[in-house]
Amino acid sequence: MSSVAHPQRTGASNDARLRKRYAAERRFHFAGLFAVGLSALFLVFLLSNMAWKGLGGFTHYEAAMPIDFARSDLMLDPATLKGPDASEVVAGADVEGLLSKSAGAAFGPDAAEMFGAAAQRSVGRQLIRDPGLLGRRAKLWLPVGSKVDVAAKQGGDGAIQQLVHQLRAKNALRRTVNIDFLTESDATDPSAVGIWGALKGTFLTIMVTMLLAFPIGVLSAVYLEEFARRNRWTDAIEVSINNLAAVPSIIFGLLGLAVFLNFMDLPRSAPLVGGLTLALMTMPVIVIAGRNAITSVPPSIRDAALGVGASKMQVVFHHVLPLALPGILTGTIIGMARALGETAPLLMIGMRAFIAAPPSGLTNPATVLPVQIFLWSDEVDRGFVEKTSAAIIVLLLFMLLMNGLAIYLRNRFEQRW
């Protein structure tokens, strides 16, 4: 009696439809795998390329150099080398000339320029450590100049290559870890450069950004989401915040230049100004992430807290915010990572200056890692190539460390339940 026509679920047309469906699922599967594989490939390529080029930057070659201090014309008094101004005293002496003469005497005229600023620094340090050297002839291991270093690592042209062979034959060349790269600052001679100044600048800048953007961003998000009345003003604010998050970073640099430098007369190139500028850039990201995290807290929790007689503020700070915090921290990590890698706005406020000493405070001139990388990558000297890559490795590690810390914090908050 049943006259209902059920759709046909067997037969050729049905099989064809099934086949099509399976095929579509397979295609999607492969497309997904392809996409994931491609991005993994790019990542591996990037990282291995960086590691390959950059790891060399953490080592340098040292040459054994016989120097006869007794017969040199350094005109240094061992007594002055013990005072607090020892490094200035050494800097005033003609170490460069001494090295050039000694190298020429030891390895021939081509070797006269085999040492650079790094070797002079090293000689100075060893003299301060042991002023007694001044009265005798000694054999010191000194970092070679950039040209010799590059030739020893990658091969070079005629004369320099021969010098390297000669040094190797005499067993006067060794490769060691370049600790100076981590403890020194920018220099004109690639053999003498270090990353510490930029690293410290980055640290100070990010700290300013973090201390400003996180609390202001979170409180704005809380206020807009939980306390502000919905009206035309809050709508306008919401739209502007969303737009701010999409503004290109160089515009923020111009804003920082106009407001912080020209109007407020803050010092140029300072981590304080860099941090303020980056905070302007990061805050909208944190506000948006924070608002999303706050809205996703189930309303039943708010009801529950209100139901036992919690005030609005107690509801927000005892219940909503702790539950939203993991989401807020995720947004903050993204914003901070972006700020950490930012170059353009900092160029606008003068953080691209050549700064040879690490900043000692928030208002001292400084540069940051990404800008340092940008500056080094622009240099002509071949010695800077691997320094650039090494700096990139340091930046990536710094970023990894910061993100790791943030993820650890986030998980701790989540683990509460």
Add this chain to the structure above:
Amino acid sequence: MKEKMPLNATTPMPMPSAAIAAEATRAGPSTTEANDLPPEPQVALPDEGPAPTPEPEPGRTPKMRAQGVSVFYGDKQALKDVSIDIHEDRVTAFIGPSGCGKSTFLRTLNRMNDTIPSAKVTGHIELDGEDINSADMDVVQLRARVGMVFQKPNPFPKSIFENVAYGPRIHGLGNSKAELEQIVEKSLKRAGLWEEVKDRLGESGISLSGGQQQRLCIARAIAVDPEVILMDEPCSALDPIATAKIEELIHELRGRYAIAIVTHNMQQAARVSQRTAFFHLGEMIESGKTSEIFTNPTQKRTQDYITGRYG
């Protein structure tokens, strides 16, 4: 006090309703004898028109009294001119089909509707003679005096202990750790959950079963020592066994608190309440003693609903 309406074979009443009436009358003597109000008028309920007035109860002032309460969500009127009394030592059930305004009304009693920006409440509601919407009434204090249990169990994502201790702590009821522990133990015992959780107070409230979570929420409401407890369909998300436990608990709590419960389940209303109000389309159609509402409703719409014609 005897049942006034023994189940009568000649009463022209369809089966489901008869069963409910049986529940209502059966629940009657066992639960009302000890605590019911002595001067309950035996005469027939006053002839209630479409806009009923609260019944006079000589010698007793109601714990909460609502008069002419209307609620608007924007332009839409969700509740029309509702007047009802909630008495101490009694369970008052609000029944009615979905969207009839019974939950909305419940939420006006501790001003939970304040949190909905578009909601507007008019009319007069008093707690012990004080206007709860007046400027003198602090809403936080009000909610401490009029506690609430929600439809879906909503424990805080904190430990069982913290769930119960939170309210007393923010109201300064337990100043020392020992006092708080005492309050928590007392509340959990009163909510009938102590034996099940006493060894794992540090575990998350979320890790409990649905029924246990709801009892935890009841314990949380009790912990701030309220005078009235509002329950918004507290069993709708629970299985029959958990429901039975909650209903038993409501019986036990009745002597101590005025309880108002919204329920979809007419059997439940019959089982747990002494007074019932029937809501339909935002109006309160009828209210009175539960046994009378279920056996002898004066309004046709009430009868249609409890006999299962709609709802």
